[in-house]
Amino acid sequence: MARSINLAVIPGDGIGTEVVSQGLKVLRAVLPQEVKLETEEYDLGARRWHATGETLPDSELERLKAHDAILLGAIGDPSVPSGVLERGLLLRLRFAFDHFVNLRPSRLLPNTPTPLAGDPEIDFVVVREGTEGPYVGNGGSLRTGTPAEVATEVSLNTAHGVERVVRDAYERANARPRKKLTLVHKNNVLVYAGHLWKNTFDRVGREYPEVTTDYLHVDAATIFLVNDPARFDVIVTDNLFGDILTDLAAAITGGIGLAASGNINPTGEFPSMFEPVHGSAPDIAGTGKADPTATILSVALLLQHLGLTAEAARVEEAVTADLHERAALGTRTTDEIGDALAVRVSG
Ligand SMILES: NC(=O)c1ccc[n+]([C@@H]2O[C@H](COP(=O)([O-])OP(=O)(O)OC[C@H]3O[C@@H](n4cnc5c(N)ncnc54)[C@H](O)[C@@H]3O)[C@@H](O)[C@H]2O)c1
Ligand SMILES: CC(C)[C@H](C(=O)O)[C@@H](O)C(=O)O
Numbered sequence: 001m002a003r004s005i006n007l008a009v010i011p012g013d014g015i016g017t018e019v020v021s022q023g024l025k026v027l028r029a030v031l032p033q034e035v036k037l038e039t040e041e042y043d044l045g046a047r048r049w050h051a052t053g054e055t056l057p058d059s060e061l062e063r064l065k066a067h068d069a070i071l072l073g074a075i076g077d078p079s080v081p082s083g084v085l086e087r088g089l090l091l092r093l094r095f096a097f098d099h100f101v102n103l104r105p106s107r108l109l110p111n112t113p114t115p116l117a118g119d120p121e122i123d124f125v126v127v128r129e130g131t132e133g134p135y136v137g138n139g140g141s142l143r144t145g146t147p148a149e150v151a152t153e154v155s156l157n158t159a160h161g162v163e164r165v166v167r168d169a170y171e172r173a174n175a176r177p178r179k180k181l182t183l184v185h186k187n188n189v190l191v192y193a194g195h196l197w198k199n200t201f202d203r204v205g206r207e208y209p210e211v212t213t214d215y216l217h218v219d220a221a222t223i224f225l226v227n228d229p230a231r232f233d234v235i236v237t238d239n240l241f242g243d244i245l246t247d248l249a250a251a252i253t254g255g256i257g258l259a260a261s262g263n264i265n266p267t268g269e270f271p272s273m274f275e276p277v278h279g280s281a282p283d284i285a286g287t288g289k290a291d292p293t294a295t296i297l298s299v300a301l302l303l304q305h306l307g308l309t310a311e312a313a314r315v316e317e318a319v320t321a322d323l324h325e326r327a328a329l330g331t332r333t334t335d336e337i338g339d340a341l342a343v344r345v346s347g
């Protein structure tokens with residue numbers, strides 16, 4: 001069936017540009033001829049900010065709306081004050097496009113090194129809330145820069161925002177063979193937000209009698225992620241806990257170079273955005289050491305989201321096969337890994 005994909009591409013900063021070009025290479029190689037791919041690259045990130053002072057102008061946001069999806073590399077640069085691009089560009093996109101499901105799957109693929117002992121079974125997905133929590137920018141500081149400075153960063157949690165992400169997580173758990181959903185929060189201390197999350201979780205759960213539920217405080221969840229990761233199937237959690245847990249999840253499943261994510265707007269009102277979990281890695285930018293696999297697996301999530309499930313599976317299979325050979329192949333550059341995966345998906 002002939003169709004076209006109108007993809008926005010935001011390479012961003014540092015290794016973002018390096019890994020995105022590999023992601024596009026694999027995307028082009030996996031798509032059948034009858035699917036026409038149109039891409040439009042957006043110059044957003046540190047270069048643009050230095051040149052114009054802009055992070056994400058309204059006009060660009062408006063143009064981005066028209067795309068079927070967005071592929072993003074990473075943003076953030078040591079030459080730009082911390083938070084300017086993170087808030088002004090990345091979070092602005094997630095909020096403006098109502099990406100309330102930040103989907104971060106974690107699977108330990110065969111032959112992939114893990115720092116954990118034994119041969120752990122790891123196959124879970126984190127459903128991280130993407131538009132609320134302490135990320136909303138509800139804060140400020142008084143007497144800034146003085147010894148008497150006071151700073152606040154208030155976490156915003158709405159019944160609407162919590163319910164929609166919890167419901168999405170139940171749906172995902174219900175569709176998986178194990179049907180298990182774990183809520184991670186900290187309701188022994190954060191009692192207002194924590195109780196809203198837990199009450200919503202329990203109430204919505206009554207509509208999903210086949211889903212087994214579990215609750216963990218976030219500190220304990222970090223223990224289990226290391227000692228017993230097999231206990232997790234689907235995790236639902238708030239924006240900040242989800243950020244931290246998914247870097248840990250990446251570390252136990254082969255490293256941050258393999259961790260993919262999708263910022264999903266489930267209603268389809270706005271384009272969803274796919275990006276590796278990692279950042280712009282200024283420490284290795286320009287060296288060819290960046291692993292593009294996380295971006296390529298994010299391309300698989302993008303394909304899945306667009307209903308191209310066979311192509312998504314081909315990308316995942318190619319990554320699994322490539323990982324099998326990693327130990328024998330030794331060190332490869334970003335480009336070499338991208339080339340190898342592009343050959344595999346088109347073969
Ligand atoms: N989604 C995003 O765009 C995003 C995500 C995280 C951090 N950031 C930003 O990126 C900048 C750097 O942040 P950071 O250092 O905390 O996190 P980072 O993820 O960029 O790097 C952490 C460590 O992981 C390594 N690493 C990351 N990606 C890798 C890859 N693909 N292959 C091999 N090694 C990889 C880096 O070399 C570094 O040692 C900051 O400005 C931060 O705000 C952006
Ligand atoms: C860069 C930052 C805003 C971002 C986040 O905290 O969500 C990043 O760490 C991520 O995990 O995508």
Ligand SMILES: [Mg+2]
Pocket residue numbers: 243244247277
């Ligand atoms: Mg993060």
